[in-house]
Amino acid sequence: MTAPLLQVDELRVTFDIRPPGAWPWTPSLKLQAVGGVSLQLAPGEALGIVGESGSGKSTLARAIIGTIPSTGGRVIFDGRDLTTMDPATRRRHRRDVQMIFQDPLAALNPRMNVGDIIAEPLLTHEPGLGRKAARRQAAELMERVGLLPNLINRYPHEFSGGQCQRIGIARALILRPRLLICDEPVSALDVSIRAQVVNLLKDLQREFGVAMIFIAHDLSVVRHVSDRILVMYLGKMMEVAPARALIATPRHPYTKALIAAVPIPDPLREKARPRPVLEGELPSPLNPPSGCVFRTRCPIARPSCAEGPPAVLNPGPGHFVACPWIDEA
C-alpha cells in the first residue's frame, strides 16, 4: 500500500454542554461525539462512512476539515499534522481538502452570484489571478458539472436543489483538491435527482483522481460510491471493510442490522426476508454505555461486553470488526 494521504489517529471530539440552570462554576457535561476513531485513506480512494443520525459521522468530517476543534488524537494529511498547525498555515493547507455540504441551498451565500461563489476558493488561494480569469474557470467547471455556463450571473435562489448541489461540487473542485469530504451530499435531494448527483460525484472523483470521504446514512448510496466502508455507532468505529466484502459478508451485528434495513424494491421478497430489527433507541452520548457502546441494543451481547472496549478482529483482508463474538453468533 502506498503512503496514506490522510491518516486519522484516535481522533476525539468532545462538546461541553452547560446543564440548564447551572451555576457558572459547575463543570460542563461532556458530550463525546467522536470517541477515538482511526482511519487511513490512500490517494484517490473513496471511503464511505455510514451510521444512523447522531453517530458522529458529520462531526468526524468537520474535525478532519477543522471547522470543529478536535479534543484529542491527530489528523495527519500528507505527512503533516493538521491539528497542531497555527491558523494561518492551516488556512493555506485548506486548498487540498474541500467539502460538500448536506443542505445545498444553505451552503451558498444568497447575496453572491454563482460565478463569484464558485470562483471564491480560487481567488482566496490565488489572489493574483484576477476576477475575470477566475470566473472563466468557474464557467468551464460549471459546464463540467452539468450546469449551463450562461447561468453564471444567477443567484442561488434561482436554482433547484440538485443544481445548487452541482454548484457546491464545482466550488469544491475548482482548486483541484486532493481530498473531498461529502457530508450527506444527497440526503436533502429528491430521490430522482440523487442518482444523477451520485454518478456525477463518482465520475468527477475518477476524473480528478481525488480521494473522497462520503458520508451518508443510506447504505445503498454509499455502496455505490465507495471502495471501502466504515460503519460508525455513537462515535465509535464498528466495522470497516472493502465495500463489496462489507455488503456481502457483514460481520458486526450492527452492520447486519443496517443492511437488513435497506429496502428491497420488490414487495414479495421484501415481505419474505427475515428482519433483525434493532430494539430501543440510540443511547445518549452524554452517558454512553460502558465497554462496547452497542451492547445495549446488540442481539449477541453478553455480560463481559460491559467491561472494556471490544477487541478488534481481522476476519479478512482489510476487514476489521470491533466485536470479539462474531465467530460464535
Added chain:
Amino acid sequence: MAMVPRAAVQELEAALAAGQAVRGRSLWADARRRFMANRAALVSLAILVLIALFAIFGGLIAAWDIETVDWSALGTGAAVNGRPSFATGHYFGTDQDGRDLFARTVQGTRISLMVGIVGSLVAVVVGTLYGAVSGFVGGRTDQVLMRIVDVMMSIPFMFVLILLLVVFGRSIIMIFVGVGLISWLEMARIARGQALSIKNMEYVEAAVAIGVRPMTIILRHIVPNLAGIVTVYATLLIPNMIIIESFISFLGLGVQDPQTSLGALISRGAAQMQYGTLWMLLFPLGFLIVMLFTFFYVGDGLRDALDPKDR
C-alpha cells in the same frame, strides 16, 4: 404569482440559445420590485426627496435670509405684517423677532435631516461592524464587547448629551458627537444577534473550510446578509435622532442663534401660541411631523421588501 410577459420569455430563450450569460435577479433586485409595489412607501419616499430638496435648495427661493429682522413685523405688527404672504416675501410668515420663517424652516429642516442622517450613518458603519465582529468571533471577545455596549447603554444618555453641550458649549458639532455616541449601541446589538445566527449557516462554514480569512468572511458573507435588517433599522433610527435633536433644541440647548432647528422653531412658536400667530408653530411642526411619518413609512416598506417572510 404574476404572469411573465411573453416578450421576456422569448428574450430569455434567445439568450439561452445564443449562449450568452443571463442576468440573474439578485435578492436586492427582488426587494426593489417589492418596494416599488408598495404605494405608501413610494409616496413617502417621494415626499422625503421633496423635503430634502427643500432643505438643500429652499434658501435660493427665500426672499429673506435667516437673520435679517423685518422691523415692520415686530411687536404689534407681528399679527398683521408677519402673516404668511407672498407680497411681503415671508411665505411662512415671520417669527416673534421679525425674522423670515421660510428661510428659518429651510435651515431647521436641514439641521434636523443632517442630525438624523449622521446618527444613522454612524450606527450603520460602527454598529454593524462592531456587532458583526462580536457575533462572529464569539466567546470571550463577544462577552467583553457586549458588556461595553451594556455599560454605555446604562448611562442616561440625555444627561450626558446635556452635559456635553454645557461643558463644550452649544454647537451642532457637539450634537453630532452626542448622537453618534449612542446611536450605534442598539445597532450593534441587533447586528450581533443576526451575526450569531448567520455564523451557523453552512455557507459561512463553507467559507471557513475554503480558507477565507475571518475579516473577509465578516465583510463578504456576514455583513451583506445583515444588510437587510440594518437598512430597515437605520431608516427607523433617523426619526428617533430627529426627535432627540428636537427635544434638546426645545429645551433651549441645541444649535446657536441665528442657526436654528425644527425643535427650536417649534419651541419658540409654541411660546407665541396665545398671540394669534399660530403659523410660527404650525409650519415647523408640520415639517417635523411629515418627516417623521414618511421616514416610518419608508422604513416599514423597506422591512416588507427586504424580509418578505417576516410580515
